[in-house]
Amino acid sequence: MTTDAEDEPPEDELWAIDMVLDQLADKWALRILCAYYPDMAPIRFNELKRRVGGISQKILSQQLRKLERSGLLERRVLPGRLLGVEYAITPLGHTLQEPISALYKWAEAHAGDVRAAQASFQADA
Amino acid sequence: MTTDAEDEPPEDELWAIDMVLDQLADKWALRILCAYYPDMAPIRFNELKRRVGGISQKILSQQLRKLERSGLLERRVLPGRLLGVEYAITPLGHTLQEPISALYKWAEAHAGDVRAAQASFQADA
DNA sequence: CGGTATCCAAAAAGATACTG
């Protein structure tokens, strides 16, 4: 019998999800995307560096290239005499902002709870 | 006991959000929490290991302790004849399932888009 | 079954210097 009561997701899609999670599951990717919250306006390289905080140029550059390759961000050279580059959220990246924002808002709302849990964990042990 | 002791020094309330993101922004935390999706039932250690896939006992153990300290998971020793432990989602962890699920669903829905973007990125250059 | 301890390899990140 080929009919399962459970869902039968294609294996091809399964590792694709894994691949997508790989894009986001590192120290910086989520933070970089959170830097666009809530206005989602394009951000220039050094401003991004300032907004994220504690990230080196090298890592930021790497991450931006990764996010650009994934189609979440778009790199734009600013025209005119002003030497500059900005990174804008693509339409695809924009669809990700909802889940990201949800995560960010959760962090805002429950940061105290997490801290309290960590504090009481020591006391419990 | 201290194989890889990772301590988060208490910081300001402003940095609490950052601390929360630190809990989630690594290779495994999101995947482990995704393993509970969609039924959110408690999962035993080795079943969790199988569901996550590709994770070693050591890392899984580390991550579970971290998530337990953060109050997202609860470790329960199973009573009775069977030697076993299960990890259950706490009420706090349950509130996180919504953002996590949103992220997971996004990955499901847009995995193809990301792949296409990565493919066209080479061609574009 | 559900972990820990130890050792080791690999990957990520940081500092610094340099470039167009």
Add this chain to the structure above:
DNA sequence: CAGTATCTTTTTGGATACCG
């Protein structure tokens, strides 16, 4: 301003082996 190159340090992960 916006990076790249190079080197070093730090962090992470995997492979056992072993324990309650």
